[in-house]
Amino acid sequence: MKYLFSNLALLRQRLERYPKILLFLDYDGTLVPIRKRPSLAILSPLRRQLLERLTQNPRLFLCIVTGRSLIDIQSIIAIKSISYIANHGLEISLGRRYWVHPQxxxxxxxxxxxxxxxxxxxxxxxxxxxxxxxxxxxxxxxxxxxxxxxxxxxxxxxxxxxxxxxxxxxxxxxxxxxxxNINWDKGRGLLKLTQLLDKKGTFKIYIGDDRTDEDAFRVMGKEDFAIRVGYKRNSLASYYLKDPKEGVSLLQHLTTILA
Ligand SMILES: [Mg+2]
Structure with missing residues (x-):
């Protein structure tokens, strides 16, 4: 794993090459630090503002990926134009569309x-x-x-x-x-969403911190950026960030690079 902030030049290159970007963000442990109870992991006004700015960027498509239920994460984030892959990929919300795994x-x-x-x-x-x-x-x-x-x-x-x-x-x-017990996870959910979106060849960035995010790292393309919050030797992500705070600085970076 390479430290992301030592490889920003490569990320910039990719962002220049691809006109459209799919940005996937895990919530707990990535956007917000893990708290004693899940209900305490709230999104700060600063972070919500940052997400709002990202959704307004025409080159970027933002999707929150989480193990939480769709209702839960929607009420936390409370931004209309964001898409969600919730419940470990079993529920997808895409604008007005809703998809749930039938099984x-x-x-x-x-x-x-x-x-x-x-x-x-x-x-x-x-x-x-x-x-x-x-x-x-x-x-x-x-x-x-x-x-x-x-x-x-x-x-x-x-x-x-x-x-x-x-x-x-x-x-x-x-x-x-x-x-x-069905062959489904955050990664399959991610593929399902890109299929629903009809955006297969788009550059993807995924930021996540936990085991279930490894399933998403697995389905990322060669050029894509799989980023883990926290270094882990055997992770399938190619890059890492030290903590959720660095995740926020990366998002701030993205708003400037893509402006
Ligand atoms: Mg997490």
Whole structure:
């Protein structure tokens, strides 16, 4: 991985060569630092302004990519002209268009069952937070005390195992995600969006910080810029930034370069 700010010249070159740019931004850990509870990770007025400026640029198409539900992320960002790939790629909002993975939709009743089982099984665990995202579930354990993450993993796994043909469990930063067992992720969501947009040969920039973003890094083209927030040796991204603050400076840079 190369440090992005030592390779800005190459990025500038690409931006000059391609007339249109697709900019994909992860939210938690990328646009905002990760907080104790997801509801505390709010977008500062400065960052919202920056996003607004980016959406006004005619060369740029901006899309927020997140594991959060579409409703959740839309209410946080609250900018009309932004597109979203939400719920780990299962929901896409593109202007007035809405796309949802049909299989994920069919599995919803089973997910409700898992949720009520999880509620019962984690009632006694202090600090655990269950997040119902409609098509997926998240079990946050950042604030858990008195019980190890392995023990929580065992509890969650034992429930998900009953539905193993239908659902899988993946790990993020202090979170277990329960997602439909279908071949789908942020990367597939990204490809689906470019297909809906009919913008296949466009230059892409993706900035993300977590394991689920690796799926998106994987589908990036040779010339595209896959950027990870935080250095990680085996990441599929070619570039890294040190922290979310540097992500913001990169966005500021983009507004000037593209002005
Ligand atoms: Mg993230």
């Amino acid at each position: 994920a939709l069919r599995l919803k009743p089973h997910l409700r069952e898992i949720l009520s089982r999880l509620r019962r099984a984690t009632m006694h665990i202090k600090g655990v937070l269950l997040e119902d995202k409609g098509l997926t579930l998240s079990v946050h354990y950042r604030n858990v005390t008195g019980i190890s993450s392995e023990e929580i993993e065992t509890v969650v796994k034992s429930i998900v195992n009953h539905y193993k043909e239908k659902f899988i469990m993946t790990c993020g930063k202090k979170v277990y995600d329960i997602r439909p």
